[in-house]
Amino acid sequence: MSWRFLPFSVQNAAMNMAMDESISLHIHAQRxxxxxxxxxxxPSAVSxxxxxxxxxxxxxxxxQLQGVEVVRRRTGGGAVYHDQWGEITYSVIAPESLVTEDIxxxxxxxxxxxxxxxxxxxxxAEFHPINDVLVRGRKISGSAQTRRxxxxxxxxxxxxxxxxxxxxxLLKVPSIKLSDKSIIQAKERVTCVRDHSGATKDDLIIAxxxxxxxxxxxxxxxxxxxxxxxxRELAVKxxxxxxxxxxx
Amino acid sequence: xIRLPVSHAERKVRGxxxxxxSVDRQADLIRSVKITGDFFxxxxxxxxxxxxxxxxxxxxxxxxxxxxxxxxxxxxGTQILGFSIEDLTELxxxxx
Numbered sequence: 001m002s003w004r005f006l007p008f009s010v011q012n013a014a015m016n017m018a019m020d021e022s023i024s025l026h027i028h029a030q031r032x033x034x035x036x037x038x039x040x041x042x043p044s045a046v047s048x049x050x051x052x053x054x055x056x057x058x059x060x061x062x063x064q065l066q067g068v069e070v071v072r073r074r075t076g077g078g079a080v081y082h083d084q085w086g087e088i089t090y091s092v093i094a095p096e097s098l099v100t101e102d103i104x105x106x107x108x109x110x111x112x113x114x115x116x117x118x119x120x121x122x123x124x125a126e127f128h129p130i131n132d133v134l135v136r137g138r139k140i141s142g143s144a145q146t147r148r149x150x151x152x153x154x155x156x157x158x159x160x161x162x163x164x165x166x167x168x169x170l171l172k173v174p175s176i177k178l179s180d181k182s183i184i185q186a187k188e189r190v191t192c193v194r195d196h197s198g199a200t201k202d203d204l205i206i207a208x209x210x211x212x213x214x215x216x217x218x219x220x221x222x223x224x225x226x227x228x229x230x231x232r233e234l235a236v237k238x239x240x241x242x243x244x245x246x247x248x
Numbered sequence: 249x250i251r252l253p254v255s256h257a258e259r260k261v262r263g264x265x266x267x268x269x270s271v272d273r274q275a276d277l278i279r280s281v282k283i284t285g286d287f288f289x290x291x292x293x294x295x296x297x298x299x300x301x302x303x304x305x306x307x308x309x310x311x312x313x314x315x316x317x318x319x320x321x322x323x324x325g326t327q328i329l330g331f332s333i334e335d336l337t338e339l340x341x342x343x344x
């Protein structure tokens with residue numbers, strides 16, 4: 001079984017989510033190989049989990065003011081700021097038969113690949129259940145998984161560089177009583193590659209490709225025409241659609 | 249005490265995720281509930297089943313709520329990552 005590796009590419013928020021879903025649909029139809037993607041977001045964007053309330057999690061007005069797009073994922077989990085320059089997202093999309101049956105175990109397995117990549121850059125990271133990777137207690141990566149129609153998708157973020165002022169101007173800090181203290185606490189809970197290593201973003205991309213494809217038979221490829229067509233349609237009809245984005 | 253038609257409550261579950269409920273109630277009956285947060289539910293559609301299960305139930309009978317939620321989980325093989333049914337039921341009581 002050969003895996004397809006899609007080299008780092010940059011798209012807007014709707015297209016990124018649409019590509020993940022289109023690939024999933026094609027894998028379900030047995031028209032595509034299991035796929036690993038690395039990608040970036042242009043412009044910067046906030047993605048929210050499918051169970052989150054948009055207005056509870058995102059400063060929508062600020063996003064608009066700052067030209068930051070907002071998209072709702074088809075996976076659960078939390079609100080993520082995908083900085084155009086400071087963040088890399090990965091997706092692993094495969095028939096469910098190729099991954100562990102246990103949801104928690106698979107988070108561990110894939111986060112293990114992120115930890116390995118960070119290790120190559122000289123960063124000691126650790127898995128924090130359910131779905132996070134921490135460096136010295138601070139979150140550097142989060143992931144979200146779904147298994148629909150027997151197709152596994154896990155995607156997640158690795159923070160290369162971090163502007164906490166910007167991030168917390170866009171994401172609402174979940175707190176019953178907003179205070180300066182809670183914002184400070186939120187900032188102290190996140191970190192980035194640049195805080196711990198002199199590695200470049202390209203170094204990170206290379207390390208991620210290496211750890212994700214290790215022990216796999218793989219080829220470098222691109223989306224098929226059909227995948228692109230479906231992705232474009234999903235980007236317009238679903239992921240750019242306010243009725244989906246504001247559905248909770 | 250002013251009783252609002254929609255009550256909210258949220259909780260960061262220990263070792264879990266943030267769970268929020270918004271309960272739309274008529275007297276002590278649940279008209280509807282919206283459950284949101286950064287948790288995971290597999291399959292994802294089962295969140296709506298949980299919300300539907302609470303409809304029409306009395307807020308002052310947490311045992312019935314819990315029973316209804318457990319039934320959804322049992323019948324659908326639902327996996328919830330980030331909160332327990334007990335967390336959900338307690339939170340709905342707090343939202344009163």
